[in-house]
Amino acid sequence: MSSSKQPLTLAEPSLAGASHTSSARNGSFDADFAVQRNQRLETWRRFKRYKPAILGLGFVSILVLLALFSPLIAPYNPDAPDPSLRGAAPSEDHWLGNDDIGRDILSRIIYGTRIALLVGIGATAIAVTIGVLVGATAGYFGGKVDFALPRLIDTLMAFPLLALLLTLSTVFGPSLRNVVIVIGCTVWASYARVVRAEVLSLRERDFILAARAVGTPDRAIITRHLIPNALGPVIILASLAVGGIIILESALSFLGLGVQRPTASWGTMLSDGRDYLRNYPHIAIAPGIAIALTVLAFNVMGDGLRDALDPRQRN
Amino acid sequence: MTSYIAKRLLQGVLVLFLVSLLTFFVMYFMPGDPARNMVGQTRVTEFQLEAIRDKWGLNDPWYARYWEWISNVVTGDLGTSMSRPGMAISEMIGDAAAMTLRLNALSFAISLSIALPVGILAAVKRFSIFDYLSMFGSTLGVAIPNYWIGLMGIVIFSVQLGWLPPYGSDSWKGYILPVLVLSIEEMAALARLTRGATIEVLSQDYVTTARAKGLAQRVVVVRHVVRNALLPVITLLGYRMAFILSGTIVIESVFAWPGLGRLFYQSITSQDLQVVQAIVLLLTTLVVIMNILTDLTYAFIDPRVRVR
Numbered sequence: 244m245s246s247s248k249q250p251l252t253l254a255e256p257s258l259a260g261a262s263h264t265s266s267a268r269n270g271s272f273d274a275d276f277a278v279q280r281n282q283r284l285e286t287w288r289r290f291k292r293y294k295p296a297i298l299g300l301g302f303v304s305i306l307v308l309l310a311l312f313s314p315l316i317a318p319y320n321p322d323a324p325d326p327s328l329r330g331a332a333p334s335e336d337h338w339l340g341n342d343d344i345g346r347d348i349l350s351r352i353i354y355g356t357r358i359a360l361l362v363g364i365g366a367t368a369i370a371v372t373i374g375v376l377v378g379a380t381a382g383y384f385g386g387k388v389d390f391a392l393p394r395l396i397d398t399l400m401a402f403p404l405l406a407l408l409l410t411l412s413t414v415f416g417p418s419l420r421n422v423v424i425v426i427g428c429t430v431w432a433s434y435a436r437v438v439r440a441e442v443l444s445l446r447e448r449d450f451i452l453a454a455r456a457v458g459t460p461d462r463a464i465i466t467r468h469l470i471p472n473a474l475g476p477v478i479i480l481a482s483l484a485v486g487g488i489i490i491l492e493s494a495l496s497f498l499g500l501g502v503q504r505p506t507a508s509w510g511t512m513l514s515d516g517r518d519y520l521r522n523y524p525h526i527a528i529a530p531g532i533a534i535a536l537t538v539l540a541f542n543v544m545g546d547g548l549r550d551a552l553d554p555r556q557r558n
Numbered sequence: 559m560t561s562y563i564a565k566r567l568l569q570g571v572l573v574l575f576l577v578s579l580l581t582f583f584v585m586y587f588m589p590g591d592p593a594r595n596m597v598g599q600t601r602v603t604e605f606q607l608e609a610i611r612d613k614w615g616l617n618d619p620w621y622a623r624y625w626e627w628i629s630n631v632v633t634g635d636l637g638t639s640m641s642r643p644g645m646a647i648s649e650m651i652g653d654a655a656a657m658t659l660r661l662n663a664l665s666f667a668i669s670l671s672i673a674l675p676v677g678i679l680a681a682v683k684r685f686s687i688f689d690y691l692s693m694f695g696s697t698l699g700v701a702i703p704n705y706w707i708g709l710m711g712i713v714i715f716s717v718q719l720g721w722l723p724p725y726g727s728d729s730w731k732g733y734i735l736p737v738l739v740l741s742i743e744e745m746a747a748l749a750r751l752t753r754g755a756t757i758e759v760l761s762q763d764y765v766t767t768a769r770a771k772g773l774a775q776r777v778v779v780v781r782h783v784v785r786n787a788l789l790p791v792i793t794l795l796g797y798r799m800a801f802i803l804s805g806t807i808v809i810e811s812v813f814a815w816p817g818l819g820r821l822f823y824q825s826i827t828s829q830d831l832q833v834v835q836a837i838v839l840l841l842t843t844l845v846v847i848m849n850i851l852t853d854l855t856y857a858f859i860d861p862r863v864r865v866r
Contacts, residue, residue, distance in 0.1 A: 394569065394572055394576065398573050398576040398577055400845075401842040401845045402577070402845075403807075403838075403841055405807050405808070406804060406822060406837075409826055410584055410585075410838070413588065414584055414589065493703055494703065494808050497705060498807070498811060500826075513705075516709070517709060520709060520713050520724075524717065527706070527710075527713070528710070531702070531703065531709070531710065534702075535698075535702040535703065535706070538700075539697065539698065542697060542700065542701055
């Protein structure tokens with residue numbers, strides 16, 4: 244297998260073959276792998292065609308490296324204040340200057356990537372898990388379960404999101420862990436909706452009937468046959484949602500009900516900078532640019548992924 | 559149609575009930591002692607605290623408290639604020655809502671009047687420089703946190719240039735920054751949406767027919783495309799109601815704007831539960847009503863929806 248040569252970082256096996264894995268359990272495995280590999284190459288080829296997506300992927304890769312190796316890359320300790328450098332403007336030693344108590348802003352930005360990625364990806368993972376399970380269950384069983392779900396989703400979606408997050412964050416106490424959980428548990432509705440619709444059409448298909456006929460238990464049908472086949476649109480939605488979640492986290496932290504000081508998060512840095520707009524405006528500039536670039540990178544990457552996985556939706 | 563309306567209304571009532579229950583329980587489990595919060599730093603005995611709890615019904619079981627609250631709300635009585643004694647909540651909310659409405663109506667008008675033409679033009683002139691530039695702009699507008707744009711606006715126009723006040727709503731100048739900042743994100747999302755809808759209409763058969771019979775491009779766009787493309791856009795505006803408060807919470811906090819978002823934020827940090835409950839319930843009710851209206855509009859226009 245020459246799979247190691249493939250320049251594929253995004254498309255895991257589960258997603259590349261997401262649209263046609265129904266034969267995975269009964270077809271010839273060799274042929275199946277060949278088909279999957281071709282699909283992956285095709286997906287990658289289409290992804291590559293959208294140049295901004297490549298830039299986005301590159302930027303996100305850099306962010307991941309920054310997050311993983313923050314201690315090695317950051318020039319200073321992000322939490323160590325230097326009283327002699329309070330509000331110091333950018334200089335040769337401190338490229339982005341120092342904040343109101345003299346901490347190195349560049350180092351804090353670098354450590355901040357950890358929070359942004361952790362919340363963005365962690366909350367999305369929670370939301371996808373809940374949404375997929377709920378949506379697939381409702382779509383497959385129908386009946387009462389399927390009556391309750393849309394009402395539940397309507398209820399959840401009726402709340403203004405940030406207001407709900409602020410309230411929940413107050414109830415459970417603001418912290419990094421709670422921010423991830425609270426966001427994850429409130430934004431799953433769109434995934435449930437999509438998966439339910441997919442499953443509704445999938446369950447009428449022959450391979451599901453066949454699986455039922457040979458006595459496959461419901462749980463196995465849902466997890467092995469329905470969910471893998473319904474994942475395509477979920478991946479598109481999820482990749483487009485990470486950016487929005489990063490903005491949400493920054494807003495929560497900015498308002499003091501997200502990640503708490505002194506942890507270096509871009510939102511808390513903006514909140515610090517806000518009090519010194521008159522004298523040290525540079526404190527508030529860098530974190531905002533960091534958020535904007537990160538969100539931009541995730542969004543264009545999501546656009547590229549959508550074009551690659553679902554050619555119908557392209558416009 | 560009548561049965562569809564009835565069904566939709568019933569569902570709406572059910573959702574509202576769930577919303578009120580959920581809101582109530584979130585507040586119910588709020589940590590801390592509301593009675594102690596209320597007295598603040600004042601020295602009081604446990605006996606006095608107990609009297610306060612009794613007076614506000616904090617010792618009653620949850621169902622009694624829920625019933626008391628919801629039956630008052632239904633009759634239009636939102637109660638009085640705990641942290642600002644004697645203040646009727648409905649009055650506080652009314653004043654704040656008026657300020658928020660002004661802010662949002664202005665920014666909505668601005669974003670609509672720019673986003674619609676830009677989106678349509680970008681779709682008609684697809685793959686042109688204009689299309690690329692405007693879509694790049696809209697991608698940026700969605701990615702940049704709007705409250706940060708607000709902070710930078712204060713730095714440039716208030717601190718550096720001294721043209722506009724950094725906060726407050728005393729003069730018309732105070733409106734400029736918050737209105738513009740709020741409209742940027744809305745504009746970006748709307749332009750993208752309009753472009754998508756227009757592109758879809760452009761590929762329809764009746765547009766090809768209109769062109770085939772020799773109508774000028776301008777006539778085709780104005781008469782056949784725009785009308786049909788705006789339909790989904792306008793109905794989608796209904797669904798966007800829910801985002802309005804979310805957007806204004808941060809912006810109102812940045813500009814110290816005395817609106818609903820700031821009132822909500824202040825109430826939640828000072829644990830003024832009744833006010834928080836009231837605002838959340840008011841807004842979710844608004845969202846549910848808007849959603850029903852939007853669905854009914856759709857059903858009215860497109861008979862296929864009713865059958866489902």
